[in-house]
Amino acid sequence: MKNKLSSQVVSYIVSPAQIKADQKMVAYDIWGTMAHVVMLYEVKIISMEKAAKILKALIEIKGEFNKGQFAINPQKGAQLTLEAKIVEKAGELAGLSAHTARSRNDQVMVTEMLYLREELLATVLLLTAAIGQLLKLSKQHVKTVFPGYTHMQPAKPTTFAQWCLAYSASLLRVCKQLQLVYEQFNLSPLGAAESFGTSWPIDRNLTATLLCFSGVWKIPQDVISSRGFFQLAILDSLNQLTIVASKIATDLLLYSTFEYGLVSLGEQVAQRLHPITGSSIMAQKKNPDVLELVRSSAPQITGIHQIVSGILTALPNGYNRDGREIKEYISLALDKVNSTVKVLSDVFSGLLVNKEHALSLVVANYSLTTDLADFLAQNSQLPYRLVYKIVGQVVNQAMETGKPIDNITPHEIEAAAKVHGVEIKTSVQELKEVLDPKKALEKRKHVGGSNSIVTNKLIVASELKVKKMTSWVLMKQKKIDQAKLQTEK
Numbered sequence: 001m002k003n004k005l006s007s008q009v010v011s012y013i014v015s016p017a018q019i020k021a022d023q024k025m026v027a028y029d030i031w032g033t034m035a036h037v038v039m040l041y042e043v044k045i046i047s048m049e050k051a052a053k054i055l056k057a058l059i060e061i062k063g064e065f066n067k068g069q070f071a072i073n074p075q076k077g078a079q080l081t082l083e084a085k086i087v088e089k090a091g092e093l094a095g096l097s098a099h100t101a102r103s104r105n106d107q108v109m110v111t112e113m114l115y116l117r118e119e120l121l122a123t124v125l126l127l128t129a130a131i132g133q134l135l136k137l138s139k140q141h142v143k144t145v146f147p148g149y150t151h152m153q154p155a156k157p158t159t160f161a162q163w164c165l166a167y168s169a170s171l172l173r174v175c176k177q178l179q180l181v182y183e184q185f186n187l188s189p190l191g192a193a194e195s196f197g198t199s200w201p202i203d204r205n206l207t208a209t210l211l212c213f214s215g216v217w218k219i220p221q222d223v224i225s226s227r228g229f230f231q232l233a234i235l236d237s238l239n240q241l242t243i244v245a246s247k248i249a250t251d252l253l254l255y256s257t258f259e260y261g262l263v264s265l266g267e268q269v270a271q272r273l274h275p276i277t278g279s280s281i282m283a284q285k286k287n288p289d290v291l292e293l294v295r296s297s298a299p300q301i302t303g304i305h306q307i308v309s310g311i312l313t314a315l316p317n318g319y320n321r322d323g324r325e326i327k328e329y330i331s332l333a334l335d336k337v338n339s340t341v342k343v344l345s346d347v348f349s350g351l352l353v354n355k356e357h358a359l360s361l362v363v364a365n366y367s368l369t370t371d372l373a374d375f376l377a378q379n380s381q382l383p384y385r386l387v388y389k390i391v392g393q394v395v396n397q398a399m400e401t402g403k404p405i406d407n408i409t410p411h412e413i414e415a416a417a418k419v420h421g422v423e424i425k426t427s428v429q430e431l432k433e434v435l436d437p438k439k440a441l442e443k444r445k446h447v448g449g450s451n452s453i454v455t456n457k458l459i460v461a462s463e464l465k466v467k468k469m470t471s472w473v474l475m476k477q478k479k480i481d482q483a484k485l486q487t488e489k
Contacts, residue, residue: 013321014077021327022078026070028114029082030062032107034487035210036190037098043203045101050094057089059488078111079104101200102193105224105319109189112327113230114211117182118480119334120234121473124178126341127241128470131168131175133348135462138164142455145359145437146262147367154365157437159450160353161459163251168462170244175469177237182476185230187217195224195318212483227323228312231330235305238337239298245340246298249291252347256288261357265291266350269343290343297340304333362437366405369395371443375434376413380424390416390424406435 034055041051061082064070073081087095099107141160148158188208191197197220204216217223255262265288270277272286279285308326315322362368369391377387393416398408410426417424433439441450448458 010075014074016074017328018324019072019074019078021331022072024331025111025115026065026072026078026082027062029078029107029111030058030065031484031487032110032114032190032211033082033086033098034058035207036102036107038210038487039203039206040097040100042206043201045200045202046097050090050097053090053094054086054098057086057095060089061085079107101198101202102190103195105194105227106189106192108324109192109224109227110211112227113185113189116230116234116330117186118477120178120182121477123238123334123338123341124175124469125473126338126345127171127175127178128466128473130341130345130348131171131462131466133345134164134168134171135459135466137348137351138168138455138459141353141355142452142459143438143441144353144355145362145441146353147358147361147365154361154367156370157362157367157441159441159455160358161455162450165455165458165462167244167248171241172462172465172469174237174241174244177240178234179469179472181230181233181237183214185233186214188213188215189217189223192217192220192223195221210483210487212480221317224319225315225317227319228308228326231326232305232308232312234330235301235308235333238333239301239305241337242298242301242340245344246295248344249295252351253288253291253295256291262354262361264352264354265347266352268350269347290347294340294344294347297336300336301333304329359437363406364404366395366399368405368435368437368440371440372405372408372431372434375430376424376426379426379430380422382422382424386420386422387424390420390422393419406432408435 037046037051037054037058040046041048046054061070070085071081072078073084076084083095083099086098089095090098138161141164144160146158146160146163148155188204188211190207190211191202191204208214208216217226252263252265254260256264265286269290270286270288272278273283277287277289279287308329311322311325372395373384373387373391376382376391377384380387390413394408394412395405397403397412398405408431410428410431413424413426442452445451445454448454
């Protein structure tokens with residue numbers, strides 16, 4: 001008699017973490033099996049009597065699962081537990097026929113893809129909601145003057161709406177990437193069997209249709225060897241998403257400090273004297289814990305992405321058990337990202353901007369220097385780089401003496417111009433106009449500029465993209481739900 005596998009080996013192969021991940025996918029394994037059995041009947045591989053018994057059993061098992069009464073046997077794993085349940089309810093002759101022309105390889109792969117497909121849609125829907133909150137915020141601040149920074153130093157003034165639009169554009173690209181991943185991988189693996197197809201006269205197009213795939217993933221070896229690549233493609237997008245989220249968090253962490261004083265977090269996100277977001281010893285503290293955790297999500301997802309890439313690297317063609325490990329990591333990544341996106345929506349919905357302080361910083365930090373140089377170059381027809389030197393000399397002197405930029409006189413500019421052998425004429429009124437931050441921002445009328453009319457158009461265009469993306473998600477989910485019902489019918 002052969003020795004039994006050691007309990008350590010069994011629990012290592014069918015680990016508690018794997019069972020937890022598989023438990024989430026049981027309903028999709030049932031759906032995939034239903035579609036496979038319907039196909040087996042349609043092509044006359046199994047009889048109506050056998051098909052009916054199997055399908056009746058599957059519907060009963062689905063009911064038990066929905067009531068929380070289906071548990072994966074650690075000694076068998078998810079697929080063999082399901083098969084045992086089918087045999088128990090349909091009898092051995094019918095029950096064991098459910099696995100005809102199918103391997104656990106394509107069974108597992110279709111189960112994971114059906115599950116992840118809907119998880120992807122759920123993530124996109126959460127992301128569009130967060131972007132929607134960001135766009136609402138931008139509407140409130142179309143004319144809110146805000147300091148812009150490069151190298152962490154005052155650069156040029158902008159609006160807070162432009163800050164919101166910049167990040168909404170980044171997040172919309174992530175939505176688009178996830179959409180493309182969905183469309184690229186929405187192909188049925190069923191029929192690839194262990195990696196090499198089957199001699200049974202199966203109809204792969206039928207199972208693809210029943211499972212709401214856009215087509216068949218054709219080459220069997222490519223199918224099974226590509227297990228994990230759908231997850232990796234999703235992680236590519238999630239990685240970018242959390243990198244953007246970390247940048248948002250870093251900005252807001254800086255802007256909400258006492259020294260910057262540009263924004264403050266809403267009460268639903270951070271409170272003083274709160275057991276979580278308040279200090280246990282410093283009563284004045286209102287800790288931005290949520291932003292710090294958002295920031296920390298990026299290196300975690302990057303790490304998971306690298307782990308999955310590493311698992312897939314250098315695997316030989318065909319099925320390899322290594323790929324099963326990816327289930328744990330993609331599940332962890334989706335949970336982490338979804339919670340991050342949800343809290344970002346809360347951050348955006350309650351964020352308060354200190355408009356007066358933001359305006360005072362722009363006036364005080366000499367960031368209107370470039371607007372002044374632009375104006376003088378445009379009026380004098382002199383080369384910008386020459387005017388840049390002239391204005392730079394005047395502003396440098398003002399900064400050294402603590403003189404505000406809006407106190408610079410026409411005489412100082414004319415004198416500096418003479419040093420460079422040119423003449424620049426301007427007036428007190430013209431300087432007053434050009435050094436008004438609000439008027440300076442309205443002059444940027446180019447595509448994507450901070451002019452309020454241009455900005456409002458950008459907001460409307462972004463809202464339309466969000467609406468289209470949301471509609472796409474709802475349409476796909478509706479088709480999937482209809483396909484589930486149709487399979488059972």
